[in-house]
Amino acid sequence: MTKRKTTKDAVKVLHNRYIKGNKKRLESLQLQRENLNIAELIYNLRTQAGLSQRQLADLVGTTQSVISRLEGADYNGHSLAMLRKIASTFKQKVQVKFIPETADSAYT
Secondary structure (H helix, E strand, C coil): CCCCCCCCCHHHHHHHHHHCCCHHHHHHHHHHHHHHHHHHHHHHHHHHCCCCHHHHHHHHCCCHHHHHHHCCCCCCCCCHHHHHHHHHHCCCCCCCCCCCCCCCHHHC
């Protein structure tokens, strides 16, 4: 008799129980990871420059609440135009890539 391999990694346990094999949940997880990545990029640029949300908003021509939403991991309304304004403020450019989907890309 072969003993079943178990894990104590809570993230893996939850992934296996609630996400693995469920296409809708995998897609939702990937979208949330993408939103978190964008939020982190904006936050890191701003804080590394020593700017408050209000200061960045003034430079971009928006409000502090918009910057706050953009830095929120659950925000889904990112526009390419706004990302370009923010990037331009930091003398950077936005790069968009299309990459192939993989079955396990949601849990890497």
